[in-house]
Amino acid sequence: MARYEKYSLASLITTVAVFWYFCMKMLDGMSLVSQPTPTLFKIYVTTVILFIITEIINALLFLARPGLVQDERDYMIKSKAERNGNFVIIAAINIVLFIVLAEGTFSNYHGPTHIDLTSPESLLFHLLGVLVLGTIVERVSTLIYYRL
Amino acid sequence: MKKPIQKGRVLNNIKDHRKAAGHTQVSLADAVGATRQSIIAIEAGKYAPSLELAFRIAREFDVDFEEVFQFEG
Numbered sequence: 001m002a003r004y005e006k007y008s009l010a011s012l013i014t015t016v017a018v019f020w021y022f023c024m025k026m027l028d029g030m031s032l033v034s035q036p037t038p039t040l041f042k043i044y045v046t047t048v049i050l051f052i053i054t055e056i057i058n059a060l061l062f063l064a065r066p067g068l069v070q071d072e073r074d075y076m077i078k079s080k081a082e083r084n085g086n087f088v089i090i091a092a093i094n095i096v097l098f099i100v101l102a103e104g105t106f107s108n109y110h111g112p113t114h115i116d117l118t119s120p121e122s123l124l125f126h127l128l129g130v131l132v133l134g135t136i137v138e139r140v141s142t143l144i145y146y147r148l
Numbered sequence: 149m150k151k152p153i154q155k156g157r158v159l160n161n162i163k164d165h166r167k168a169a170g171h172t173q174v175s176l177a178d179a180v181g182a183t184r185q186s187i188i189a190i191e192a193g194k195y196a197p198s199l200e201l202a203f204r205i206a207r208e209f210d211v212d213f214e215e216v217f218q219f220e221g
Contacts, residue, residue, distance in 0.1 A: 002185045072198050073186040146185070148194065 004074055005146045007062035012139035014054035019132045022047045032121050040120050047128065077145040085138030092130040156221020158196040162187070165209040165216055180204040 001009075025043045026032060035043075100117050102109045116122050166176050173191075177184045182201060189195035190205075197205070206213045 002183065069181070069183055071182040071186050072201060073189065073195055074183065 002074075002146060003062050003065065003068055004070070004077075005143060007058055008139045008142040008146075010058045010062060011055065012136065012143070014058060015051070015132060015135050015139065018047060018050045018054060019129075021050065022128065022132075026121060026125050032119075032125055034119070035121055037120050040124055044124055044128070077142055080145055081138045081141035084141040085134040088137040089130055089134035092133055096126055096130065154221060156219055157193075159193065159218045159220055160190065160216055162205060162216060163191045165211065166191075169209050171208075176205070176208065179208050 022043065025047075026035075096115055096117075099111050099113065099115045102111060103114065115126060117126065162176075166173070171179070173184050173187045177187045180201060181204065182197075186195065186197070186201075190197050202217055203213060206216045209216060
């Protein structure tokens with residue numbers, strides 16, 4: 001297994017773990033918990049710091065090696081995986097926007113889910129969720145492309 | 149009307165040339181500036197290298213390009 005594969009796997013696991021922590025703080029079952037904004041700010045900052053710390057540890061463990069080379073295949077895989085991640089982010093943002101706007105426009109609209117972006121907890125959850133989803137798709141794509 | 153171009157396949161016999169030249173996958177990777185994983189993927193036909201890397205590999209074996217790489221399609 002290449003170092004970049006190991007890094008992607010570790011990063012995937014830590015990303016899911018940190019997002020799991022975030023969901024535990026934000027959700028009660030499948031519904032968002034209404035919380036005061038200072039509490040949400042604390043959750044947001046803690047989550048971002050956890051993401052940064054875990055990524056630094058992953059990079060130190062798997063990428064900080066003298067003489068570690070990256071060649072054209074590594075760059076190609078990285079580029080294709082980033083493209084997939086960005087595509088998913090764009091698609092997810094558009095889905096969220098569509099649901100929010102359709103709910104406001106059509107009184108009889110009954111979508112698969114309800115999204116209220118006027119509440120801070122909903123905004124935080126959906127935006128961070130979209131970013132995490134993009135990261136997960138990027139890491140999974142990297143692992144798949146290395147195995148193909 | 150233009151004929152649709154069918155997707156071809158780049159074949160190679162790097163493994164034979166590598167063994168004949170006394171290279172391991174690691175030493176060949178080092179010699180051409182690639183990673184061992186890329187050499188493994190190229191030998192298995194899972195990855196078609198760029199022209200530059202393909203020429204570097206042929207040059208390392210001191211043979212013509214088409215002795216190492218063939219195009220089927």
